[in-house]
Amino acid sequence: MSTHAVNQFEAHAQRAAAEPGWAIKAFTEIAGLGVAAMTRTVFYTVLDQPPFETSLPQLVASLPEPASEPPDTDPQTPSGTTTPTSDEADAAGLIDWLAAHPERWDPAVLPGTLDLLANVPGALHDVDDRVVRRGVSRLQQMQDRLIPILGAHSTGLAVLAACGLLTHPLTDPASGEHTEAGQYILGCLEHALTPDAEPDADTDD
Numbered sequence: 001m002s003t004h005a006v007n008q009f010e011a012h013a014q015r016a017a018a019e020p021g022w023a024i025k026a027f028t029e030i031a032g033l034g035v036a037a038m039t040r041t042v043f044y045t046v047l048d049q050p051p052f053e054t055s056l057p058q059l060v061a062s063l064p065e066p067a068s069e070p071p072d073t074d075p076q077t078p079s080g081t082t083t084p085t086s087d088e089a090d091a092a093g094l095i096d097w098l099a100a101h102p103e104r105w106d107p108a109v110l111p112g113t114l115d116l117l118a119n120v121p122g123a124l125h126d127v128d129d130r131v132v133r134r135g136v137s138r139l140q141q142m143q144d145r146l147i148p149i150l151g152a153h154s155t156g157l158a159v160l161a162a163c164g165l166l167t168h169p170l171t172d173p174a175s176g177e178h179t180e181a182g183q184y185i186l187g188c189l190e191h192a193l194t195p196d197a198e199p200d201a202d203t204d205d
Helices: 003-018 037-047 056-062 086-100 109-119 126-150 152-165 181-193
Strands: 169-171 178-180
Touching (some): 086 181, 109 126, 109 181
Antiparallel strands (some): 169 178
């Protein structure tokens, strides 16, 4: 910094200390050396203030009101948690029921059902059929790796739970409604595992 600049800085500092009401001229933008695009967006679009001339009190006064918290529609849901969707709740209920009633279902049915979904053309559209087969293949790999470690029943529950990770959209051929690959596979597995049982009707046996 040059001697002249140092002297100017010292003179301005002394004047600012002696005259608290003295307004110091704000630094302005240098042509060709402007602020970043994001900074310009925040100041000119959100705050509606020039970025260089705006003081801190002006900046605070220009801030928009904070967004309100979304209403909690379920008083039983703790703050910070989300209420599961109906599909998630159905899957959780099925898995809970199967875990509580291991004698009511045969895990040996699971591999055969997955093989059927993987190898036999179904009623799905061509693209959806490929999506389901790809998802089934991943579940089969998971099944093969877990059975020696967890056993058939625990592996079956893990495979059913993993269906929720297969979120590729498709169209249910029975209802014509939009669903996800995992939900479609889960429905097929549930039908094969519990053809005569009603998980929602009996939880005390």
